[in-house]
Amino acid sequence: MSNFDAAPPNTHAGGDDDALRPKGNGPMNHPVPPQYADENVDMIAYSKNVPLWKRVCQHSLTQMMLLSVQAFCGPAMTDAIAGLGGGGLATPQTSNIATAVNYALLAIVCLLGGPIVNKLGTKWALALIQDVGTSLSRDVGACGKYLALWIVSRNMGQLVGGVINLAKNHHKGASGGVAPDTYIAFLIIESMALPFAFLISPLENVVRSDGTRILVSERIGTKQEFQKIKVTMASKLVVLSALWAFWSFFYSDTWSTYLGTYFSVRSRALSSLVSPFFCIIGCFGLGFILDMKNVSQRRRAQIGLITVVILNLGVYIWSIIMQTRFNAASPGKVDWDEHLYPTAFLPYFFVQTTGPLSQSYMYWLLSSFATDAQANMRNGAAFRCLEAVGQAVSYGMNTQIKTSLLIGFCVTFGLLALAFAPMLVLVNTVPDHIPADVIAEEQEKVYTKTENIEASKGA
Template sequence: MGFEGNLDQESATPPKQSFFRYNSPLVQVSIIGLVCFCCPGMYWALVGMGGGGQVDPTAVNNANTALYATFAIFGILGGGIYNVLGPRLTLASGCSTYALYAGSFLYYNHYHQQTFAIIAGAILGIGAGFLWAGQGAIMTSYPPHNQKGTYISLFWSIFSMGGVVGGFIPFILNYNRTDAVSVTDATYIGFMCFMTVGALLSLAILPPSKVIRNDGTSCTNIEYSSVSTEAMEILKLFLNWKLLLIVPAAWASNFFYSYQFTNVNGALFNLRTRGLNSVFYWVAQILGSIGIGYVLDFSLPSRKMRGYVGIAIVALLGTAIWGGGLASQLKYSRHDLPKKLDFRDSGSDYAGPFVLFFSYGLLDAMLQTLVYWFIGCLADDSETLSRYTGFYKGVQSAGAAVAWQIDTRKVPFLSELIVNWSLMTVGYPLLVVLVKLAVKEDEDGEEGAKKAVASSFAH
């Protein structure tokens, strides 16, 4: 009897595993990072040029309004779809829509008809909802309980490198076209090639039940869900007070892109300089995510205190950066645009606006890493977290849809800046409430994880 008890106890403690196995959280999070490097990373490099690389931003504004309107719906539904279809089918179908979007601007380069771009944007919104719900589930549920900030930073760094490389594409291909107003066909073709590779790479993602942490435990033992179950669980998200506290930060976290990309990068700089700025915007994203990820995982023994410190850092930095943005914005308006700046010819006049745009990228990554970390603190299983991150992306996209349409309506630049700054500021105190009421200390989370593992072995 004693022998059997010892045997059961030993079998319930899985052996340690290598970090670099194909089915390890590190490798799987890195793969989803590469998928997003190729697809959303290139999308953001394209949008980051201002006007999608076109002289008139109307087409990209309308396309992105359609994109985020459908993204808002399918972002929320995406978690349930991921739980029903599994990662490969969900991610591959989502990624396949990105190349179509880039191709629509190749078409626009020749025919200047925005209907195709708007339709492609709406289709991309559906695909993006699938992709980001799956990405969020993988990024927040696969890592060990006490290293979620580190893995979020790892993903964000790989994903942001897509923006870095994507920024070099228009910069290099348009380097000698100092007076150009729209990018070459080769620029869009380059984006399409990367996006196609990303769709193929998504097939390398394993189902959650096959991913094993380094201590030998499975990330999740939950099997595919049913449509009726997911429909009910998605409806419950709108009554979840923890998620409702995240809504203002989620709404704000993509709202500022239309202002930053079109009315700062697009309004102040010439074409080749916008490509260079885009490179450094995404370099800033890498630095911001790594910095705040370290604070959230390693800065203090208490998990709650790390959350408070993270909010304080983002709030203080955000106030300073938007204050600098206000100082810059007071110098020009939608109807009084300055001469386009060039990184080689404008000298010191280029430095200040460049640092501002770089700082916007830094703040974006810090805010989104912070919110993802909070979401990761609310649960550990991929089924629940796919719904939570889908809800986050849905709210985020609804805000972006409104923002892109606001810019299409030619709202004054200063009004857009004030709205963006205000929306971000409203989110900070509610995140403090979330930390106080919902974030558990590391020991509590680890204990819950151990009980879940023990239960899975018992069955």
Template structure:
């Protein structure tokens, strides 16, 4: 059995998946507990508002920063802030002072903007056009395995604390160890110009950019009609986390059950991303048809899940909280809310994988896609910042659910329009030819970043750096 080249897109996407397994994967598990594992979710809401406010700014700037400094520096800086955030809740466990958590949240927003811009560029530009859906699925599976393992951590470490409302110190320390490992793994990511696809093309002949050029290119993003069509989906895609984590998992279940629920929530994400990813790559010969049908599938599934959420939400409110459910003691009462929370995870991964696939269909160039993904993450984070404050001021839970439902529903026809106007059936073209067809400058390696190679040379096949 042949060993995959270290400089292949497959290995590099797996590595960025491991980085996100350790950092945002563990962060997701921590957030999924509701209130960051605390009985009072005020500190977590304020910290997450600070986080997503700075994330909104540095998400948009992140693509430019990635193009200036390259992947290793950008990713390592981003990963280091996750460790600080988990440490701030370890501090809060003892001192109940939210100042450190808010500052750490703001710094994490900066770091997350850098990390996700780099991740998005790698995930969407390294694979060939016909394999982008499956590579997105591969990344999403590895990344969300972090949420699964992260969900097991509080479940195991707090299993015998049936009446506890806050997680113990060991939980936060374990999260910090994983996040530190992610920062170290990020140093193994190669620059795009050293990554060679199986068809012999390089991902990009990347030349480090400069501040002036990136400032101009970032400004142009706001005038790009294709990105404007993605704005509602971007805003919605993290807006619903606050409702799901704090008001479903956080309010309906006891501590150990919340940890168990997260195992299945992020496990559902793995299932959903694989299903939609392979559908978007292999279901129909026509890429546009795959896009249209993909939007339809997610729209139908999403509507059904939000209908279930509406029926569940009619049973409780901030003024009439439900009795805490336990996976061992609550019997059949546990089943319905558990399936709903699992379904929320399934929808999230399918919805976001669909949007990433569409972004990847707009270009192949790493520099361009780093800006596109940065724009997506910036808008996404602005929505999340608003959502955490909406919950902090106790906007009725039913109102939160309806807003989330409407936001996702508005996204579907706009995504279908984007498929109609911008997604072309050009899977057979090379990356450079596809970008040229999309209006990107012709394949001069000093301009659009592509260097075509007739076929992989023996040295390429054996190159491990």
């Protein structure tokens, strides 16, 4: 266990450091690789015995792309509608109430994500329930870029949605909400996610670029899953990241209500098209920072945290200044051909990048503590649950649209300030090596030693 001395205590889903290696005859102690153990694949034999189509389908990048399709067809379309401000309705209140209820239900589903995926498998969980599937695959040195791919897919979906929005709602002087048939196109795209969900492979069949499989622990019963959820929610990792999770999506409704309150229909349609552009660049930029080869994992985590916080602070200060001006003199409905438009719109534009950067960074950080795929899934589900709670509270708060939006901006600012200290503590305990990778290396040494002993006996 000396190799785990650098890892922080009680940060993974199991609770304490000894849980990194299961007791007894579990998959980490058995000299013969069990069904769900991480193992190196003989790539030569794999190439000869497995058809090309199957090798391509089971590759970690392919699986991540399939997950990205789910993001494109599902959450991205929801984001595109949100990009209209107030769900594209004449007033944001009805949309805010419905969305608050939706995220409250989503929080419950995410909390139960572990048992659902364990019972149904990732494929059927994705086919039946939106947002249950979390990071399935992790190539060494590419996690940041894989997460960026997922985020970018969501934003590419928003771009497509933005084109639809603008095509249907580009006439000057239009009042009220967006054209009703705008939503039909979104429903068609969302329905396309289902067939791609059936192409998701079981975790134990996914093969990484370096010829290794994903570390997957043995399946457990539903009662045990609930016990693990309880331990996960009380773990140091989740406790320290809870405020960050609650804050990370809290901005969404305040800025959406801001857009719906102060901008014309066609300006709101244009925003849903242009907002994702910079997010794509930003997320890949953060991905490269988090995957830097010559910098330790802890240092990358620290650089990522500071980068995300500084960018968010800049946007929040700008937004508060603009809202203070609007409180003093309402601008009415700002159109894109007015001189006020760039100054008023840019805070919304940039928060559509800084927000996803906050979430992308946190999921990368969670994976840095993972002991196996299930632990990573439970941690991700816990984080998404807390995100959804934050979203539900945010949308609920903004149902009172007569209240100044300045309150929402200041609350979001305050939540970031509160979240920073515990996140800094967590980041400063990031292990130098991912526990799952260390386990896999030790396990491989055991297998190699056992094979050498057996070979010497045979000789």
